[in-house]
Amino acid sequence: MAPNDSAHIAEEDDLGTGRRRAARYAVPVAVIGVAAATIGLVPALAAAGDPSLPKISAQELIERIAASDTQRLSGSVRISTDLGLPSLAGLGDLAGGALAPKGGVGGGSSASTADPSTKLMELGSGTHTLRVAADGPDKQRVSILEDAAEYSLIHNGDDIWAYDSASNEAFHATSPEGTAKDKGTAKDKDKGKAKELSGKDVPATPREFAEQALAAAGDTTSVTVDGTARVAGREAYRLVLKPKQSGSTVESIKIAVDAKTGTPLKFTLAPSSGGKAVVDVGFTKVDFGKPAASTFDFAPPKGTKVTQGDEARRGDLAEPPKLPKGGEDAGKSAPPTVIGKGWSAVYAFTSPEGAPTGKDTAGLPKEAQGFLDALGDKVTGKFGSGTVYKTRLVNALMTDDGKVYVGAVTPDTLVKAADGAK
Incomplete structure (x- = not known):
């Protein structure tokens, strides 16, 4: 269990009118690219059956998603990915060596097991449980729960911390959106690395996946509402997107949308080849109340090896990754x-x-x-x-x-x- 991990949720939700996309820093997934970046979730449907909700059109439901402005939440997200890739077991140290910059993404001797750009690659396959929390655009936390350890990524104001309890290593950088007064100093130099940590352009929550799918819809997509569901104890509508064209590897995308807040709770991408979902991400527990402020506090425990973002940056400049040829x-x-x-x-x-x-x-x-x-x-x-x-x-x-x-x-x-x- 990572230090400073607090109990969730205290106060009542105040959705307000703050900045959109509260979870931008919460779950950076470089897959993700690949994206990143990707994901099967056990459906959290209630035994009592699907809820009875007022009729709604697909257009109205999309407008409800666009109008939602959830700034505060906490809960658990279960992620699994099945891209059909062969096992990486035979690659040995290749994934972290010959196919990546020497010493990890940071390069040189500054490599850290807490570096998110390497640690979060684990989300690219298999099933994982995350604990997430957000309180506006400046405070997010995500923890990957493992058998006997926990990996946490915390954004609190200007600071971004990553901590791996298994190795007792931490990684620190300054937020690219920070407002530090000491621009031009070492604190400012590591903003490029912090941008990698933030995963700003990598979808990882149900909402971010949904927004990208809807943006790509257009006249090539059939969009319908297919009944209702219960997800993480919440009443939700099912929005279904299907390609009108042949030749795609996508059979359908299903988005469970919270009936009250318009927040996407679950995203499932089914392949045209059949079988289990390729990408499936969703909440198993969710609360839209304000998380306790201490949720986003972090201080490295005694004896922790801390790698600073500017150290990783120097490693990158000292020894750029080598391409196979050319x-x-x-x-x-x-x-x-x-x-x-x-x-x-x-x-x-x-x-x-x-x-x-x-x-x-x-x-x-x-x-x-x-x-x-x-x-x-x-x-x-x-x-x-x-x-x-x-x-x-x-x-x-x-x-x-x-x-x-x-x-x-x-x-x-x-x-x-x-x-x-x-």
């Missing part, structure tokens, strides 16, 4: 073009000069090559030949002549896109 020019490529639209959109680009192609991944370590081989299938078409690398959500076609086609679409759709681009 040197500095390997990171340069033209912006991607978009083939198609909506759910069947494919992003096409030319791989950087010197980077591995579908027929040449010799620059990768042996373990990484084996991992990619487990994901890949050889394909041919008018475009020539290449390899499709598959997950249950996002697929990528890497051609032998250095073109790359990526999307949440089926392999056949990628091949058709590549053929049409010739």
